[in-house]
Amino acid sequence: MYFAEFRVKKRLIWALVAAVFAVPALSGESSAAQRLQPTVEQAQTAYLSAQLLGRYHYKTQPLDDALSEKIFDRYLKSLDPERLIFTQADIDGFADYRTRLDDAIQRGNLAIPFTIFQKFEQRTVERLTYAREQLRQGFEFEARESYTYMRDKAPWPKDDAEVRDLWRKRVKNDWLRLRLAGKDDKTIRETLEKRYDNFLVRATRNKSEDVFQIFMNAFAMSIEPHTSYLGRSASDDFDISMSLSLVGIGAVLQERDEYITIRELVAGGPAIRSGKLAVGDRIVGVGQAEGPLQDVVGTRVDEVVKLIRGGKDTRVVLDILPADAGPDGKHRQVVLVRDKIKLEEQAARKSIIKVGDGPALRRIGVITLPAFYEDFEGRRRGDKEYRSASRDVVRLVDELRKEKVDGLVVDLRNNGGGSLREAVELTGLFIDKGPVVQQRRPDGRIGVESDENAGVAWDGPMAVLINRGSASASEIFAAALQDYGRATIIGEQSFGKGTVQTMINLDEIAKNDKPKFGDLKMTVAQFFRVNGGTTQLKGVMPDIRFPSVADPDAYGESSYDNALPWTQIDSASFRPTGNLKDTITTLQTRHQARISKDKSFQALLEDVAEARRLRETRSISLNESERRREKESREARLKAREKTDGRDKLAALLKDDGLQSGERSLAADLAAEKARKDAKDILLDETARIVADDAELRLSRPQLALRDKLKTMPPAPAGTAIR
Incomplete structure (x- = not known):
């Protein structure tokens, strides 16, 4: 997702509003079908959206x-x-x-x-x-x-x-x-x-x-595939995902049978601070500071969330059926004061992978970035502590540098994008001043978004890890670092989304006193790489490719029947910081030699081939003997693999038990989730090894390291010589 400024001429706005409110009211609704009947507000929303899409959409x-x-x-x-x-x-x-x-x-x-x-x-x-x-x-x-x-x-x-x-x-x-x-x-x-x-x-x-x-x-x-409508709830969820914060009690809820069950307590939130709630507790009623409790047994989880969220420092009352109590067990009431909750699980985070040992030991820093988030409202207010991806990443890079890492991996797998401005600012942390991405508007005008800040946060060996789920801002970032010769791109072909969206608050357009209409996310531009190409349809092609589980016919821009076509414009004026061509050839050779002997990587290739076979088959036998033979063969293959880093434990936990989400015990679900998180990440480990190889090559070629160092240094003052 990307966001650009969007302005509608005032005269047209008021013409649209007049037309919307001229829509005739709907006839009376029968009480029996009232649950699934359209409202006047929905008719007005659809009409207003149609007028905006017909006038201002890129296509x-x-x-x-x-x-x-x-x-x-x-x-x-x-x-x-x-x-x-x-x-x-x-x-x-x-x-x-x-x-x-x-x-x-x-x-x-x-x-x-x-x-x-x-x-x-x-x-x-x-x-x-x-x-x-x-x-x-x-x-x-x-x-x-x-x-x-x-x-x-x-x-x-x-x-x-x-x-x-x-x-x-x-x-x-x-x-x-x-x-x-x-x-x-x-x-x-x-x-x-x-x-x-x-x-x-x-x-x-x-x-x-x-x-x-x-x-x-x-x-x-x-x-067009990336244009969509967000009702009030969806719009609120979007704002939360971008700011990484909400006002609530700090509990992750899940529907289990007829109960709303606490699946997780967020660190630092009112729920965990109270000491009165535990994972597995069931919420059977919700009340506000004043007023009766509302029974929520059998209620959808999104409706319960609406009741629990509210203004900061306001009170909410929960009627709790403890985790260890039966259906007729004793309830207890818990009063909590709502507070701002930070969603740290969705924020950038760092880790270090050690490659090799002894004198050959390399410490590779990893920054995992789930999204290009930005607290738009906090930034608009001038909040000095507003949250954004680039601000978090620069802090993490500084910490990793102090921990003396030899190389850096930015992990953008399954990062679907976010703020365009954050994509530009994050790219600017790793290149000196220069253009990052080009945008073309519906009228053909082309603008350039550039990094205007001199200097870099990290000038050492670097790779960007992507997969089919890396889209939008992820592709802008990866493409720019590839075009500048700044980082090796590793992984799968990315999603292929090369379009820019803006969020339009329909209530602001209609001058509504209260929220009624929701938001429209509309495509208003197409972005292009600094080299003039686009990621649209084709995505970013990695320099070193990993096996892909994703089905390109079912997932990615090319799977849409109405996606914008691939095209090209003139290159922007930019100066590459390096030429990685020779280095990548050597890294690729070492990578291939290494994975040919790596049992875990070879097992992954087997799994990818099996997933592709099942996807192409699209059907499964209902004969028990055949299915049992297939099951025994699969389990024998898993058992034959070397049991390293918990892979055997994960396989046991994820073994097909025939159950669906919510049918296992909560403890079993949480154990499986933890096993997934703790499992060996074969692709990330291999990426770290590739970056370690890059670090070694630079040490063996000091002139290369010096050349790259000079390219990223700010210009010397007049009269100063560099020796």
Whole structure:
């Protein structure tokens, strides 16, 4: 995600507002369908969004019948991506709606998308009810049949008979997984009954704003993949993710059965400071400083979060059913004072990896950056302590330098982006003054975002680790350091997002006194590398490639059918700080020689090949003998691997037990999560070795190290000679 300044002429703003509030009110709602009916505010929001998208989007596209058809298809895909709910007969029944969604938006009548959703909910209940009925009879597993578990490219089931057969196979597969995990029939039936009952409950808890959010995103993303709508809750969550802070009690909550359960207590928050709450405690009621408690058993977790969050220094009352108490156990009430919570888990962090030993020991610093966050509001206020990725990273680099590291890795795996300004400022920590990224507006004008601060935070050996989940700001940063010859880029081909978005507060546009409309995230520009290329579609190609588990056809910019094309502009005027071509060739040779003997890396290659095979197969056998042989073969392969750094423990914890999220005990879930965090990171370790090789090469070529040092030094004062 990126953000740029966005201004709408005042005359046009007021024209839009007048048009929005001229939208006719919707007819009266029947009480039975009130839960899933559009509101007047939603109709106004859709209309206002359409006017903005039609005038100011980077890829202007008229809201007409052609776009209506795209919205229709994307909306159905959003609701039923695996084509397990609707039948072809249902789709045929919606045929008249295909070219009418543009009119629904323009005229302020959203009955059509809500009608489709109501049918979707009805069909979902029917499918889950049928699935539950299948549990009464049980299954035999001798027949030679298979279950297609990836149906995103399959045709719609032609009728109810075909869709019921698909669900029979799905339930049979659920049963077989539990059977292979050693569960008896009674336990299997109880587990699956509970699972499908929970699905049924969730299927009927949708609200009007949920339907509107899904439909608006189908509309926005039909224009371009990175344009979207954020309702008030989504907008609040976005602000939290960028500022890394919120006002609340400091507890991570999770739905488990009908209860909202405390999964984690955040360090320093009111919840953990009180000493009255523990992981596993269940919140059964929430009250404010004044007023009665509100029962929240069976309530969605997002609704409970809304009740718990509030203003700083205000009180919230929790009715708690302790973790070790039964359903009829004694409750206790806990009063907490809300406070600002810092989300340190999502902030930049550092570590050191030691490579080699004795005189050859190299200490490689690692900075893991989950996102390019920036507290926009804090910066606007002039808060000296406002939080940002670049400010955190420069502090961590300074700490690592004092710890005498020999090289640096910036780990951007699964970093989906964030603030454009932070991408520029972070790049500036590792290059001297110069352009970082170019932007092209819809009118063709090109601007350049540059680092204006002389000097660097780190001038030693450096690598940037990326994968398919590295997008946006991550790609700006990696591409700039690659173009400047400043760092070796290691990993997978990145996501391929080369567009700039801005956040538009629709309530500000409409001059609303209270929040009603939410925000629109709209693409307003395309960014280009300083060398004139773009990361759009192609992403950043690493200098040294690692094996990729991700499916490029299903994940990444190239997976979107309406992504902007790749293009090129003129290069910006910049001066590379080095030429890593020869160094990378040597590093690649050493890397290949090393991994050919590394059992852990070879095991990873096996896992990647297996994942690719399963992805291409898209189906799985429902014959017990075949599945058991596959399971035994997989377990034998894991057992044969060298047991190092907890990999055997992780494999045991992640072994397929047939259960889904929330079905294991909380202790088991937390143990598996910890095992994942503690597991050996093969790719990061190898990246550290590559940087250690780079450090060694620089020591063996002092003239190279001196040349790079001189390139990053500020200009000498007049009359000063460098010797």
